[in-house]
Amino acid sequence: MLEFADIETAAARLKGVAHYTPILTSTTLDKMLDCSVYMKAENFQRMGAFKFRGGFNSVAVLAPEIRAKGVVAFSSGNHAQAVALAAQLHGVSATIVMPSDAPPTKIEATRGYGADVVLYDRYTEDRAAISARIASEKGCVLIPPFDYLPVMAGQGTCGLEIARDVANLDALIVCTGGGGFLSGCTIAMKALQPRVKCFGAEPEAGNDVAQSLARGEIVSIDVPKTICDGQQTQAVGKLPFEVIRDHVSGVLTADDDAVIAAMRFAFERLKIVLEPSGACALATLFEHRSQFKNQRVAVTLSGGNIDIVRFSALLNR
């Protein structure tokens, strides 16, 4: 299982490479929600999301002679850019397997970090098989998006920073898809502030982690219909679930309208840009505020990678 020492080691690797992102506060928000809210602004992280932490740590842990062969990852989202940038910073090649109908801006951004992008047809081809074949041919390592200890340890450095920067918290809410971020942040928080209750945050339409926690075993669902594209995973990872099952107090959900309301609040009052999944934890706090009355609550603002056309369409709908 993931251990706190792994997260401390990851933090040492990330020092001076990842941004130590700020904690944002808002008097207006605290009045609205009747609690003290501490928002960890991972939208200001390198490449725009927390995923950089896990991606970088995963490339950094490799032995130099293995790393020299390059790395492979499959992702249509932030993990792709995270691994691409991490490889570039280590001076090694990255091959990213992306669906051919991914937004051109994401494909361009991934190429912008120096990666080779291999496109596949998501309706007829299996990205895991393609990635495994490339890894085998090149003799290089495949970096999975969440079910992987170095990724979980890297994401956990975000929780470590929160736990160090905000004393006497009552609760921590972390958005979750595959569970890498939630499990990493939970282990870090429990190590430094053991009495803090840790919660996951999911889109209502894709509440598989909530179901899994309630059932005590991993529940798989169909690809959920939600604007939260970073959380359309069908099942939580095995390694993250071990942590979540033992240490997470609950998983909160928010529907897409609540997510948009949180994105709007961030735009209008905080003057920051959040992608839908990046606003999910804040949205669940909006929806479940009565549960946190008078508490000191940290939430992750996990990413800000969204283009202006989609952003406008969502906020004006």
Next chain:
Amino acid sequence: MLEFADIETAAARLKGVAHYTPILTSTTLDKMLDCSVYMKAENFQRMGAFKFRGGFNSVAVLAPEIRAKGVVAFSSGNHAQAVALAAQLHGVSATIVMPSDAPPTKIEATRGYGADVVLYDRYTEDRAAISARIASEKGCVLIPPFDYLPVMAGQGTCGLEIARDVANLDALIVCTGGGGFLSGCTIAMKALQPRVKCFGAEPEAGNDVAQSLARGEIVSIDVPKTICDGQQTQAVGKLPFEVIRDHVSGVLTADDDAVIAAMRFAFERLKIVLEPSGACALATLFEHRSQFKNQRVAVTLSGGNIDIVRFSALLNR
């Protein structure tokens, strides 16, 4: 003339009240522009713009028995909200004279800070006369937006923070309309880092400060047609101009397209929201990059008060 000691006194008043805003940096931007850019994020200031500094200082300087009678200001923009919030924080009343066709969101925001809003018809009525009559009737003080030493000293605290936080600067670029912000920041910067060249930043269509500096006297222009609504002043203030004439090295301009490009860069890469005038200084750096090659340049990101409808329309045009 404005003196550095006035700015230090204002900073002491603002301590713990105004936000000490962060300096943002971007590796991508530095590569694009071939210089080191330090961006002072005043869009994160209270009420969303640097104007809070001057508004608060102007209310704070008043003798308690004068202040108790309340304050008056006229503005269609950020100065209105700044004075309203400053009065609210001092527990006194504020009357803000605003044009009846001002955006409803701005009128609501000003009322939201507890102010009485008096509407006037901008085509048939004189807002200065209305404001003076209200001040006279109530026996209270009118707080002008820029041509006023306590406002200039308050705005200068932003320059003080930049000068303290970023060593060995070569240049500082501050957006300017009436000149309060530019003059205050210039006095602070020259006191702490005398060799730094200070520049104003104006929309190209409203380059009256550039003209005034070139002519050595204040030049008045028609209301300029620009998206930079915070900089549609027709002439720089007399007190700010004394400082600008003696200490400012030049005034740079950017057209509306360059301002939109800077807003877009801020959205896509910095994940922050800037209003057009808030992006003007960065836009001038985009346009005049060759002048700053290999230099250490600070720019103000002066405000982020813009609604999503207008923001979308500007960035999608």
